[in-house]
Amino acid sequence: MQFIFQIVYLIVTVAPVLILLSLAGKKYVEMVNVLDKKEFGMRDLFPIGFQAMDMSGYKYGNNIDRKLRRQIRELYNPDYTEFYLRVYWAGGVTFIFVGFLLSGVLNFFMGTLGLVLGIAFGAFTAYSLFNGLNEKIEQRHMKILIDMPDFTNKILILSGAGMTLRAAIIKISDEMSLDTPLYRTLTACVDKMKNGETDEAAFEIMSVQCNTPQMRRFVSVVLQNMKRGGSDVITALRDIGMEQWAERKATAMRISAEADTKLLFPMMLMLFSVMIVTITPAILSMNI
Structure with missing residues (x-):
């Protein structure tokens, strides 16, 4: 059956x-x-x-x-x-x-x-x-979080040298060839800007494909500056940059703690193996 x-x-x-x-x-x-x-x-x-x-x-x-x-x-x-x-x-x-x-x-x-x-x-x-x-x-967000402080800092430097935000972003995209989620998305965003897309449509890619709170705030500040102008954007970006560095430091510490935890089990196995190798001959000699 x-x-x-x-x-x-x-x-x-x-x-x-x-x-x-x-x-x-x-x-x-x-x-x-x-x-x-x-x-x-x-x-x-x-x-x-x-x-x-x-x-x-x-x-x-x-x-x-x-x-x-x-x-x-x-x-x-x-x-x-x-x-x-x-x-x-x-x-x-x-x-x-x-x-x-x-x-x-x-x-x-x-x-x-x-x-x-x-x-x-x-x-x-x-x-x-x-x-x-x-x-x-999660891995993508972590990589974006790590890249964001440097990216924001580059924009601040170029803006301080007299470039507009739009020009600074295009320059960074043209000169940086890092194969990371942030810079790949930036390249796609700039390509749309160069092909005649509106800034809002182009930066929509950034906010969608880099969907982190840091990027959403950054895009909001950039679009606001492109629409209305004003000198407050530098101050806003500087504040955002400081927050990003703090978050990057916290992320690095968390990754380090997770790595230590992952190493704990292999280290225990190694300790156990060493104990066996050390104790076994002594036990065998006692039996003899």
């Missing part, structure tokens, strides 16, 4: 995957090929998820989707927000189907334990895909 259940369950888990792959055909090849293989390691299976989501008629309009859109705009080109929203949902659904498929195969060889392991694998990988967005954004 159990053998029959295993066969039936295997068929039930394999059949949907094969059907979805057959229906997908080559419809999603171009969408899959543009994805980074390092970032989306199982991208070749994503047609399963794309086909399932299209067949479901999902509208991508609930609160979860709105949150995902905000996160995706920070990490990717805002023009491709809807594309990456579909990619993440397709990836999550793909992992669920792969988990069920794996549960069918493992159940055949390992019984109930294999079934549970397969389902757990699918659920964990799907969760990890979406949770990875939060981790990427």
Whole structure:
């Protein structure tokens, strides 16, 4: 009886995957090929998820989707927000189907334990895909926080030398080639300014893709100066710069504390190993 259940369950888990792959055909090849293989390691299976989501008629309009859109705009080109929203949902659904498929195969060889392991694998990988967005954004915010004080300081120096804020920002973008989130976003912002976009539209990229309180305040001050002018902007930027240096120092101390905590467990293992190496010969000699 159990053998029959295993066969039936295997068929039930394999059949949907094969059907979805057959229906997908080559419809999603171009969408899959543009994805980074390092970032989306199982991208070749994503047609399963794309086909399932299209067949479901999902509208991508609930609160979860709105949150995902905000996160995706920070990490990717805002023009491709809807594309990456579909990619993440397709990836999550793909992992669920792969988990069920794996549960069918493992159940055949390992019984109930294999079934549970397969389902757990699918659920964990799907969760990890979406949770990875939060981790990427946290790392991005930390890098932006580290770069912001130097960036603001450069603007203050150039502004003090007589340049307008707009000219100072363009000069920094042209001369700095750092491959960090802040400067990549700055380059995209300046490119739009040079191509005729309004300052408000261009700096919208900065506030969206560098969505930190420090950047939002900075953009607000810069746009206010570009609209109305005035000498108060230098004082405001100087105050912002001082706050950013304090936050950068606090962030560095937090990172240092986290590093110490991560090193604690390996150090304990090393101490335990040394104790074993030291004590074992003494115990063996006593037994002799």
